[in-house]
Amino acid sequence: MTTQTTPPKSPDIPAAGAPAGLIGIPERIARALATGGGVLAVVSTFLAWTWTDEFPGDLTFYGYPGGLQVLVLIGGALTALFGLATYGVKGLGWLTPAGGDAALKLTSLATFATAWYTVLAISFRLGGVVNLEPGGYVVAVVTLAGVLGALALPFERPEPDPIDPEASRGERFRHDAAHGWHVVKASFAAGTPRPLRRLPASLEILVIVGILAVCLLVFTYGIGTEYDELFIGFLITAGFCFAALHKAGLIAHATRITARHQNITICGAFVAAACFPFTQTDDQYATIGVYILIFATVALGLNIVVGLAGLLDLGYVAFLGVGAYAAALVSGSPSSPFDVHFPFWAAVLVGALASLVFGVLIGAPTLRLRGDYLAIVTLGFGEIFRIAANNLDGTSGPDLTNGSNGVSSVPDLEILGFDLGVHHVIGGVTIGRFANYFFLMLLITAVVVLVFRRSGDSRIGRAWVAIREDETAALAMGIHGFRVKLIAFAVGATLAGLAGTVQAHVTYTVTPEQYLFAGAIPPNSAFLLAAVVLGGMGTIGGPLIGAALLFLIPNKLQFLGNYQLFAFGLALVLLMRFRPEGLVPNRRRQLEFHEEAAAPDVLSKTGA
Amino acid sequence: MTALLEVEDLRVAYGKIQAVKGISFTVDAGEVVTLIGTNGAGKTTTLRTLSGLLKPVGGQIRFRGKSLKKIPAHEIVSLGLAHSPEGRHIFPRMSIEDNLRLGAFLRSDKAGIEKDIQRAYGLFPILGERRKQAAGTLSGGEQQMLAMGRALMSQPQLLMLDEPSMGLSPIMMQKIMATIAELKEQGTTILLVEQNAQAALSLADQGHVMEVGNIVLSGSGRELLHDESVRKAYLGED
Ligand SMILES: Nc1ncnc2c1ncn2[C@@H]1O[C@H](COP(=O)(O)OP(=O)(O)OP(=O)(O)O)[C@@H](O)[C@H]1O
Numbered sequence A: 001m002t003t004q005t006t007p008p009k010s011p012d013i014p015a016a017g018a019p020a021g022l023i024g025i026p027e028r029i030a031r032a033l034a035t036g037g038g039v040l041a042v043v044s045t046f047l048a049w050t051w052t053d054e055f056p057g058d059l060t061f062y063g064y065p066g067g068l069q070v071l072v073l074i075g076g077a078l079t080a081l082f083g084l085a086t087y088g089v090k091g092l093g094w095l096t097p098a099g100g101d102a103a104l105k106l107t108s109l110a111t112f113a114t115a116w117y118t119v120l121a122i123s124f125r126l127g128g129v130v131n132l133e134p135g136g137y138v139v140a141v142v143t144l145a146g147v148l149g150a151l152a153l154p155f156e157r158p159e160p161d162p163i164d165p166e167a168s169r170g171e172r173f174r175h176d177a178a179h180g181w182h183v184v185k186a187s188f189a190a191g192t193p194r195p196l197r198r199l200p201a202s203l204e205i206l207v208i209v210g211i212l213a214v215c216l217l218v219f220t221y222g223i224g225t226e227y228d229e230l231f232i233g234f235l236i237t238a239g240f241c242f243a244a245l246h247k248a249g250l251i252a253h254a255t256r257i258t259a260r261h262q263n264i265t266i267c268g269a270f271v272a273a274a275c276f277p278f279t280q281t282d283d284q285y286a287t288i289g290v291y292i293l294i295f296a297t298v299a300l301g302l303n304i305v306v307g308l309a310g311l312l313d314l315g316y317v318a319f320l321g322v323g324a325y326a327a328a329l330v331s332g333s334p335s336s337p338f339d340v341h342f343p344f345w346a347a348v349l350v351g352a353l354a355s356l357v358f359g360v361l362i363g364a365p366t367l368r369l370r371g372d373y374l375a376i377v378t379l380g381f382g383e384i385f386r387i388a389a390n391n392l393d394g395t396s397g398p399d400l401t402n403g404s405n406g407v408s409s410v411p412d413l414e415i416l417g418f419d420l421g422v423h424h425v426i427g428g429v430t431i432g433r434f435a436n437y438f439f440l441m442l443l444i445t446a447v448v449v450l451v452f453r454r455s456g457d458s459r460i461g462r463a464w465v466a467i468r469e470d471e472t473a474a475l476a477m478g479i480h481g482f483r484v485k486l487i488a489f490a491v492g493a494t495l496a497g498l499a500g501t502v503q504a505h506v507t508y509t510v511t512p513e514q515y516l517f518a519g520a521i522p523p524n525s526a527f528l529l530a531a532v533v534l535g536g537m538g539t540i541g542g543p544l545i546g547a548a549l550l551f552l553i554p555n556k557l558q559f560l561g562n563y564q565l566f567a568f569g570l571a572l573v574l575l576m577r578f579r580p581e582g583l584v585p586n587r588r589r590q591l592e593f594h595e596e597a598a599a600p601d602v603l604s605k606t607g608a
Numbered sequence B: 001m002t003a004l005l006e007v008e009d010l011r012v013a014y015g016k017i018q019a020v021k022g023i024s025f026t027v028d029a030g031e032v033v034t035l036i037g038t039n040g041a042g043k044t045t046t047l048r049t050l051s052g053l054l055k056p057v058g059g060q061i062r063f064r065g066k067s068l069k070k071i072p073a074h075e076i077v078s079l080g081l082a083h084s085p086e087g088r089h090i091f092p093r094m095s096i097e098d099n100l101r102l103g104a105f106l107r108s109d110k111a112g113i114e115k116d117i118q119r120a121y122g123l124f125p126i127l128g129e130r131r132k133q134a135a136g137t138l139s140g141g142e143q144q145m146l147a148m149g150r151a152l153m154s155q156p157q158l159l160m161l162d163e164p165s166m167g168l169s170p171i172m173m174q175k176i177m178a179t180i181a182e183l184k185e186q187g188t189t190i191l192l193v194e195q196n197a198q199a200a201l202s203l204a205d206q207g208h209v210m211e212v213g214n215i216v217l218s219g220s221g222r223e224l225l226h227d228e229s230v231r232k233a234y235l236g237e238d
């Protein structure tokens, strides 16, 4: 968002565009408060916040920040850095290519929200504010002072729209509310980023390594959070700090650097991901890791269908199921009617082929029709697959899938003499069963990423976009719409099947209930679609981040229980309202959503 | 020698509405042929039928001696018939260069494609300057240039342009017409549908005047330009 330059006004009109903060404190004091608040917040994390270790994370020590204090420490440190950068301290200029005030506000909010959340959580859990040590009060006061200071920082106020003097009270209220919202938005608006000095390539690569390391750290930290409060604190801090980095212009800068070295970035990301099991002491979190990876890989496959080709597939999880069942049936499982035990490479081929066949069978009759029909047919197929798998149990139908009990005891894989079912010690680190599968899954992810990139940039990828944008013109270019769509659909199905073959082995058992349209546990079709839309259609990073969030949030916040789907729906509605292009926007999509005044309408855009 | 394109008694209907009621004309290689006529005369319908976007009710279309009636749209392009549809129909959210590449969708000679992209930039320098920009951000006239450049990318034997001057300023229009003349010099065969009868007829070797689904008058460009009834009806003279 760029600040608007207001036309020169006649002097007698009160200067609406004049800089002023949301709170009336002189700028110098406000800035000092905000920056000082950050510094003091850091200091206060070295104090004890509570007297007992009954609150998880043990915040009773002087000199050792622990648990939620670490998050406040990070928020405070970033606040202090951004604060100093807005003073023009030498050597910090690179932190704020798009101006530091908005970032300062957001990091102050991050620190404030996390600190107050912690203090309140302590009081609630232990029954009253008496459980706070002086440190708790200190952090509450300094972060409050900091955030007040930050909000008092001046910004360019937008002019209110003129209002009809005869407007009714309701209209007046709506007008004022809209203006208030514009003012709040303007107070967090960043300036136009000024270009940073271009670094030599080797330094840029070093920056990429640094970025990836931070990402790995944040991700490992998020996965490893052991109690609800810490995870919520993590989400608060991470969310606000990410927004702050974005407003400071650092994300845009990082995007530019990674875009210049795309191959290195992608390889680096895989190396970073492969490092993840080595950061873990036991297999507990590798389990989460491998499930996230399965979910994310399938979401990425779906992104080819939805994001690139614009085909709305509501039953995508069924293709994962086809692959998983196919692999399980030829795995030598005792509940499989086939008495065969294929080597893994053959099982992968069988699974991928089976999904391909189903993809073509479903796609061929429906892709000739308009997009809406495809959505309905795929929705139906998803359900038919699950119900059929339930019924092919030998009593209601031929014996194939062992009904609702599923194909169980799928044996562990052995690839080139490497048994994935037992732990191995590599370089002094124990790599457990799930970590083994994590590595295998990472390979599959790499395949999907490769297919995604190659097809996205290729002739066929351009044809997908062309069909989505203007079918008539695409036909006039000689693009065979049906064939091109069928390729997308079949490729998507095959990749899901590929992931399914690994999933069958990871979960030991393949049951129909793993492949629902919507359910509390991802992957299911609704969550897959949500991961794509939420993360960013047509991008690689989007579905990966979307899937990680959608897996971790329900997994970590068990207390949400029955409200989980409600919270999920609410979050999705809010995101679609305020950031319809998803967390990681695709350049082309962004044009779609922000150049036209038309209301975003994701599903109709992806249809047809 | 047979003509490049032969249309014989072509009839097209939208349900009960007969839009083209049996027209015949030919286009020889190297010629510029123009179709002019009032709004709703069936010019666009004719072009859309030739490129396979519509199926005719009756009649014959032969391109390079081959009947097009049973051939789907995407294969007609590969035979060498390019269509720049009415109202530009560029891909607004793709870059200019990607738009051009899509024009060459059916070709696989990489070097040739690159050469032709450069040729399009040569014809329309503004496209070259903005090659990475989203096509939707171009002005109307520039979009028209892009649509023409894109149609040329398939190396067509016959280029069909539907109202390339639609909505353009007189200067832009002259530029487009000059480009069409330049393409003609280079030997491209063109079937041109235009509202601007003056410009189209001065350029064309052959012209046909359409009225409510029929060709009512044919002749060389020069003849039609001096024809009494044409002057009255299309050049606004009485
Ligand atoms: N999709 C359609 N459905 C029904 N009728 C149509 C359709 N498209 C065109 N028509 C009708 O067919 C007739 C011929 O239309 P066409 O678009 O070919 O005219 P045109 O000569 O290109 O006119 P203009 O110079 O205004 O572009 C018109 O009466 C029009 O209303």
Ligand SMILES: [Mg+2]
Binding pocket: B043, B044, B045, B086
């Ligand atoms: Mg027309």
